[in-house]
Amino acid sequence: PLPTIRAAARRARDLVSDRTYRQEWLAEFVEDGGGVFRGVRALATVPPGTPPADDHVYVIGVDWGRMEDYTAMVVLDVTTRRVVALDRSRRVEYATQRARLAALATRYRVSTIIAELNAMGQPIVEELLRDGLPVRGVTLTGESKPVLIDALALAIEQQRIALLDDPTLIAELEAYEASRLPSGATRYHALPGMHDDTVIALALAWSAIGRVGNSLRGAFG
Numbered sequence: 001p002l003p004t005i006r007a008a009a010r011r012a013r014d015l016v017s018d019r020t021y022r023q024e025w026l027a028e029f030v031e032d033g034g035g036v037f038r039g040v041r042a043l044a045t046v047p048p049g050t051p052p053a054d055d056h057v058y059v060i061g062v063d064w065g066r067m068e069d070y071t072a073m074v075v076l077d078v079t080t081r082r083v084v085a086l087d088r089s090r091r092v093e094y095a096t097q098r099a100r101l102a103a104l105a106t107r108y109r110v111s112t113i114i115a116e117l118n119a120m121g122q123p124i125v126e127e128l129l130r131d132g133l134p135v136r137g138v139t140l141t142g143e144s145k146p147v148l149i150d151a152l153a154l155a156i157e158q159q160r161i162a163l164l165d166d167p168t169l170i171a172e173l174e175a176y177e178a179s180r181l182p183s184g185a186t187r188y189h190a191l192p193g194m195h196d197d198t199v200i201a202l203a204l205a206w207s208a209i210g211r212v213g214n215s216l217r218g219a220f221g
Contacts, residue, residue: 036149036188037156040173044163050084053077058084058108061205062101062115063197064124065090071097072197074169075108076205081155082162083205084108086169088198094124098131105133114138114204138204142185148203149176149188155206169198 052058056079065071071092075085085108087100105113115125117137125137138144155161156173163169175191176199190196 035174036153036176036178037173038153039156039159040163040170043156043159043161044165044170046082046084046162046164048085048164048166050077050082052084052108053079056080058110059112059114059205059208060101060105060108060110061201061203061208062113063200063204064097064116064119064121065197066094066120067091070195070197072201073101073104074198074201074205075104075110076202076208078111078209080162081160081209083164083169083202086164086166086198086201088168094120094127098124098127101128102131102133110134112136112208114208116140116200116204136208138207140200142187146186146188148207149199152199152203152206161206166198169202172196172198173202 056077059076059078061074061076063070063072067090070088070090073087074083076082077084085104087104089097089100092100101113104110111134113128113133113135115121115128115135115137117125117139121137125135128135138148140148152161156163163173172190172195175194176196177189177191179187179189181187190199
């Protein structure tokens with residue numbers, strides 16, 4: 001029935017980003033290119049070096065890299081929904097990357113680490129689990145990645161997250177694009193010559209909000 005469809009559309013407007021809503025619910029033609037994330041700079045209000053708070057809950061999102069790509073680790077304060085720390089490195093041995101992640105997790109006493117499993121991610125995650133870190137692996141696919149990115153885009157549109165005032169994070173978010181594939185699916189990607197490691201790490205960290213939030217009995221409102 002038409003009223004049911006309209007009600008579903010209204011609910012969807014609050015659950016997906018503006019781009020996805022226009023494309024999937026309004027059947028609009030959304031041109032390729034253009035920024036996926038809107039209003040990034042206005043949300044980049046968290047100063048670098050923000051210390052951990054004893055009564056806050058923290059999570060980390062991790063996107064692995066080694067030679068050409070960077071490894072990015074983004075710390076998100078679940079209690080305030082603020083990005084409070086970022087560790088980014090390239091051409092660093094995996095053992096050193098694990099040590100850096102362990103140090104970050106210890107400092108912020110993180111409850112969950114959401115780490116990419118693609119490529120070299122699986123053996124690294126297995127090592128981290130053996131070390132006793134609270135890691136959950138996520139395989140990024142053509143289906144799962146758009147869901148993660150769209151959730152982050154919605155959070156930024158609705159100003160439900162505060163971002164770290166970091167030039168690399170800001171630049172990568174502002175330069176992130178979406179392209180339509182021949183199949184009709186949407187491909188999210190960095191501009192040529194740029195990277196998206198901090199974007200993916202942030203999206204993974206944000207995906208933990210629901211998991212952690214459910215265990216905190218509505219503490220976030």
